[in-house]
Amino acid sequence: MRITSIATIPVALPFRERYETATGSLRQREMILLKLVGSEGHVGYGDAVPLSLRGGPPLAAVRADLDRVCSPLLTAADLDPDLPPAEAGTSIASLLDSALGAGAGPGALAAIEMALLDLLGRACDAPAWALLGAADAHPVQCNGTLGAGSPDRVAESAREMVDQGFKTLKVKVGAGEDRARMEAVRDTCGAGVKLRIDANGAWSPNDAIDQLEALGGADLELAEQPCATLEDLAALRTRTDVAIVADESVSSEDEASRAVELAACDAVTIKLAKVGGPRAALRIGSRVPAYLSSALDSPLGIAAAVHTAQALPARDFASGLAQGLATSGLFADNVADDRALRGPTIHPPTGPGLGVEIDEDAVERLRIP
Secondary structure, three states, X not given: OEEEEEEEEEEEEEEEEEEEEOOEEEEEEEEEEEEEEEOOOOEEEEEEOOOHHHOOOOHHXXXXXXXXXXXXXXXXXXXXXXXXXXXXXXXXXXXHHHHHHOOOOHXXXXXXXXXXXXXXXXXXXXXXXXXXXXOOOOOEEEOEEEOOOOHHHHHHXXXXXXXXXXXXXXXXXXOOOHXXXXXXXXXXXXXXXXXXXXXXXXXXXXHHHHHHHHOOHHHEEEEEOOOOOHHHHHHHHOOOOOOEEEOOOOOOHHHHHHHHHHOOOOEEEEOHHHHOOHHHHHHHHOOOOEEEEOOOOOHHHHHHHHHHHOOOOOOHHHOOOOEEOOOHHHEOOOOEOOHHHOOOEEOOOOOOEOOOOEOHHHHHHHEOO
């Protein structure tokens, strides 16, 4: 099967309300949809989500990256849908190596792999998790995500999430009013709900010690990226009993190995757009306990992460942790029906490929220049 058409489509998904973190806020999530059409008529999609709030390249740069790499690489590809799913999936790896060699960044790599998994899965009538080497599929338990808004509004959102069945909530901190926000959430939810925090690297080790104690200390399930560097996380970890999770500071296998060497964290959380796609995520997960998290993706990125979770080893501290993938409910509009990808339990889509059916009318409605 050859790839006969390639399109990069910029879209913006509007948030229900402004999404606030320690590093900035967003009213909409801009991203690039990558659309591949195969010679047998199948269509595969992926998404590239810029991590601009984390210092990553802006949308235009990510699109330029895709446009530069995809045409010469993918139009020359020859995919064999008659191979067994795991073998067919492995054949994608060489294309990804070529894309990496051509200088594609992690956002572009993730989109290319998603679209290839979707296209090839549809051609061979297999779900993406089978192409990634998983033996079977199981539901994924997820945490709810709360932005760094006002304490009253965040507490209201927390109540809504608990009513939906969430047993774990992640609260964004580091943007002011942290203690009041956490107290409001705890008072609203009660002791039966696990709370984790995400500071996006906002604190020094000394500040983190004070903040962790003020925000609940032993009552916290974990703290994501309280400090910016692995060295600072390692220093903090020797001084607190709160489990430490690395996010921004681990985006590659080398950084995962460095985290282990420094004993910097109990686990890492992996975003496909941050590390370069599902296979890169699995390689990192083979080196350090890990769970998956959304980069505020479209349903394509969420589905790809749910498929990836089927092949991700459940190791040590990360075993049994809720995945951070239930973010579709943050959006007021989307490029596909995302109802099956919401809530505290997400079942892997049952259709071939990623199992997400793109709404072309919605894509046109959400398209941006």
